[in-house]
Amino acid sequence: MKFGSLPVAQAEGTILAHGIAVSGQSWKKGRHLSAADIAALQANGRESVVAGRLEAGDVPEDQAARRLAEVLCGPGATLTAAFTGRANLYAAAAGLAMINAARIEAINAVDEAITVATLAPDDMVEARQMLATVKIIPFAVPQAVLDRALAAAAGTPAIGSAPFRPLTTGLIMTRLPATKASVLEKTHKAVADRLAQLGGRIGSALTVGHDEQALAAALGEMAAGQPESILVFGASAIVDTLDVVPAAIRAAGGTVIRFGMPVDPGNLILIGELAGRPVIGVPGCARSPKVNGFDFVLRRLAAGQPVDGPAIARMGVGGLLKEIEIRPQPRDIAPMVARAPRLAAIVLAAGRSSRMAGPNKLTQPLRGKPLVLHGVDAAIEAGCERVVVVTGHDREAVAQLVANRPVTTVHNPQFADGLSTSLRAGLDALDEAIDGAFILLGDMPRICAQDLSRLAAGFAPDEGRAILVPTAGGEWGNPILWARRFFPAMRELTGDRGARMLAVANQEFVTEVAMPGDGVLIDLDTAAAFAAERAT
Template sequence: MKTVPVQDAVGKMLCHDITQIVPGFFKGRAFKKGRIIKQADVDKLLDMGKANIYVQDMKPGMLHEDEAARRIAEAAAGGGLRLSEPAEGKVNLISTEKGLLSVNTDALSRINEVEDIMFASRHTHFPVQPDMPVAGTRIIPLYTDEERIQTVEAICRHFYPLVEVKPFTPVKVGVVTTGSEIYHGRIEDKFGPVLRKKFEELGSEVIEQRFVSDDIQMTVDAIHELIARGAEFIALTGGMSVDPDDQTPTSIRVSGARVVTYGAPVLPGAMFMLAYMGTIPVVGLPGCVMYYHASIFDLVIPRLLTGETLTKKDIAAMGHGAFCANCPDCRYPDCPFGKMG
């Protein structure tokens, strides 16, 4: 690559995209890398403030920004992603699935420590839709030493995949709603409709809802009966606090489920319980899930529906970023709630 005055560039190959910005009207590529400069281009380039431009003069062992970005992106991308064409030296990773973004943040940091390299992503565990850009990479200069790209590729091989989208797996959900006031018809259940909607948005279906009193054996029987009827996920509502009549956590333990945690460093959602009946997740959902747009449900349940088996350490790690600001107009997931790192 070498610098030449625009007037002397006619007939030479442009070695990078040139972006034009017209405030309030346009920002985009005006000249594409590889273009052979024509006499008619000179005035436009001068109008854009380009008195000098870079033309092709690459030395052996060097990579152009487009090729470098493409190689980094190809090495990093896992399932559920496609790559954009290089534009202005950048390649984006774009979701092809509805699911959760998964980013190896340690490996991402290692890559960004390599000279000349940048790689940015949305937060890990961000819910994504098809055709959503989730990450992008490029080199800082127009050219870089190929050895640096090889270093990045080695990191990606070791930690593969650096970035992927984990699709949601549809499951049959059984709901157990506890509480004598609902069981005896004194008040209307408002939790069930909320859960049906939330699970449907994640691609799963509530196949049945059982109502039980504040009775441990009734609750245990309902859990086992729903599993026998084909439920692949059990959600319990009601009775999750420390009041004497709240027996749901005890019922989950008595059911034979292996308890991972009772309590989570998430607000709203502290009185959450996660357990497993074999491989079937059993969750005790506090009342906040019914009232808040975003809560512990939105941080944990989507991960379970991608097939993750969460540990107490996973739940403990949620504390950083899991304090909801309770904004008047909730913007979740486009907000800091639940974002780690």
């Protein structure tokens, strides 16, 4: 790729390297300069721009990021469209991050232009939490460099997640003559609470004396009930492989796999097996709600991952959990996590089709289904968390058309007062968990899920990308994706005005997203336009 300052007259087809202001508009870096852009720059008296020009054999940043992310994306992970050279992977459900660290290191060693950042292996993740991001640093990379990265990534996908499943365990607690009932109650509660956080539960519980024979008998009785795993909480800490708990496991016919783990607190954990099921000798620190080595093991059990010697040995890096004076109780503070935004779609379907001079256009068939369903189905396919269809004119007919779709129908009795009233009705139907919303016009038949995904990929309000505007040939189109921060201002609009004026007034938050086709510009306002669209 060539990079540097170019005369404006020679810059058509290049990629803008730095944001600039042109005729009161904010042009962000990464903009592909069109002939119209060159004319606008010249009209503003600009003589040069700093830009990049792709050469033969270069792979554009978004294409390169997407190709590498597709190879890395494994079970339990979902992948977004690439934007500004970045493709993110998210956990499909709560569970553990499954990361092949060696493979990621190999990719990052290929070339500084290609980077992959991930969570640590076995990190606990929430649904929709970000697992990794693939970022191409320059605007493009040579094909040869990308090929080397793809070769390093080849094999079993290196990034995924193992979802937690409802884990039912047996719990055996031992007691000494001096053991208080309150200690047993605290122990039971601590284990139950930990399991509940992972969607699991204690299936059965026994309390026996702290001696080998009594515990061996209890283990046999518990194993006969076929729990998924057995937890043994001893009244006294395990200090040797010949101690009471490991001896009882062997006496019951089981085996001791490992005693001790490189996690502190939690060193004195024991891993065994009985009747094909894991048996965990739980360390005493697990009576505390603070994170310890037992949590690492329990999470793997809940995620269906093996708990063996090699798995325990790998826990040492990141296994120092002790609180020290210069690090006061950080685990009492809920960490911020990067997650996929929760996006909704509001489909405005309340209009009277007055310019059609005939039936309601939204109910008329076009390429196999009513016009209104094109936008509705695009929003559903794109994975919008909520799709709200606002009805008004011809309420019953429109509502019946969407009745078999997973949408929320909201009626706007004030639809005759203009578009703003329908916009307000749609926004009022969204809950506080929604981070942003697409505003779709009901008469745009060429909008597809891929268009919405391209907009969603660029949505990053914390980074200033809070209004995502689709473009075709440099012209603004619809739908626009809005961050929640603009919802109050959108509610204040009046008359037959949409929210586009807010985008014009908030240029610093606008990011234009070029679309591959012109579908974002096409709406069907007249009978002639409808007929022409049917003929295509």
